Amino acid sequence: MFYYILFLLIILLWTWINRLFMPSLYSTTSDSIQPEVAVLVPLRNEEKHVPALLESLSQLSYPNLSFYFLNDGSTDQTLSLLTKHVKQLKKAHIINGETLPAGWVGKVHACHQLSQHAYGSFFLFIDADIRLNSDTIERCLHLMIEKRVGLLTGFPRFPTKTILSKILVPMQHVVVLLHLPLFVANHFSNPAFTAAHGSFMFFSKKAYEDSGGHQAVKNSLVEDVHLTRLVKKSGHKVCLANITRAVTCFMYETNQEVWNGFSKNIFPGLGRSVSLVLLITLFYISVFLVPCFLLFYGLITGTILYCLPLILTFLIRLVIDQFTKQERWTWLLMPISCLMLLVIMYYSMYLGLRKKGFEWKGRRYQ
Structure with a gap:
């Protein structure tokens, strides 16, 4: 647990420093x-x-x-x-x-x-x-x-x-x-x-x-x-x-536009690389989803230390949201945002690999 918390602290520090440039x-x-x-x-x-x-x-x-x-x-x-x-x-x-x-x-x-x-x-x-x-x-x-x-x-x-x-x-x-x-x-x-x-x-x-x-x-x-x-x-x-x-x-004005827009851009934006998709999946699960399970375990066992990783992931998002003038409360959605991003990334990869094409504004592209 010590090394995992240290890992999250490093990511938090990296995010804070990176924005300075x-x-x-x-x-x-x-x-x-x-x-x-x-x-x-x-x-x-x-x-x-x-x-x-x-x-x-x-x-x-x-x-x-x-x-x-x-x-x-x-x-x-x-x-x-x-x-x-x-x-x-x-x-x-x-x-x-x-x-x-x-x-x-x-x-x-x-x-x-x-x-x-x-x-x-x-x-x-x-x-x-x-x-x-x-x-x-x-x-x-x-x-x-x-x-x-x-x-x-x-x-x-x-x-x-x-x-x-x-x-x-x-x-x-x-x-x-x-x-x-x-x-x-x-x-x-x-x-x-x-x-x-x-x-x-x-x-x-x-x-x-x-x-x-x-x-x-x-x-x-x-x-x-x-x-x-x-x-x-x-x-x-x-x-x-x-x-x-x-x-x-x-x-985006509607949920459908959000879905279509992200599914059009994510996999092509990753160079249509399956290995990069898998690497991103591992990173986001490790950084933003695992802390949710640790929080649940910590609440059951009464071990407060297991609540700290989720606090750190929220702080990572909060640093970014404050810097970019986003709504003040959206950092609370970070685990859900991460999960949805992974879901739509895999859907985008499915469309790309199966040659289904990407639809945007009445036009379909490969």
């Missing part, structure tokens, strides 16, 4: 140099997000912005709502997307088309469910210029509505801060140490073009990670930042 976006005074930034938004059946998205973008304080919206074959009111509300913005352009060619993933093709229409020294790709604070652009540019970064990305704050989203969506922060050595990821060019969130990808135009852009990852279901690796390989620096103070993502 993820820079935050702090408020800053306006710089004298204000390069043009193109904000690029692909949309497919996003009618529920369009009004709030455009309201958020209209509040941005950065003066040198242009906006590009691509309607990717929407069958709802996305296009009409765009046309109605886009008047709030200056220098806004609506693009009707082309038919999806064979060999392309829908969102990747939409982003590629956006990049071909956009002008500016920087390209900010965001999803329709993103909301930006008014000074987000200034904060990002200040960090990018200061650290000479070619790509700034990060995991937003995730307000959650449904029970499955509360259980699973904040686990994205857990996975990054628990597994990725951020000092290595943010200071070295090794593409193996890479994470990104496709809902917020802020490129310098040169880094985007040097990497090959979305065309270079046209058939990827985890194009954010693969494109980030290409940015590193092309010689540009990548910064994975804590953007939760400036960027909010209303990621």
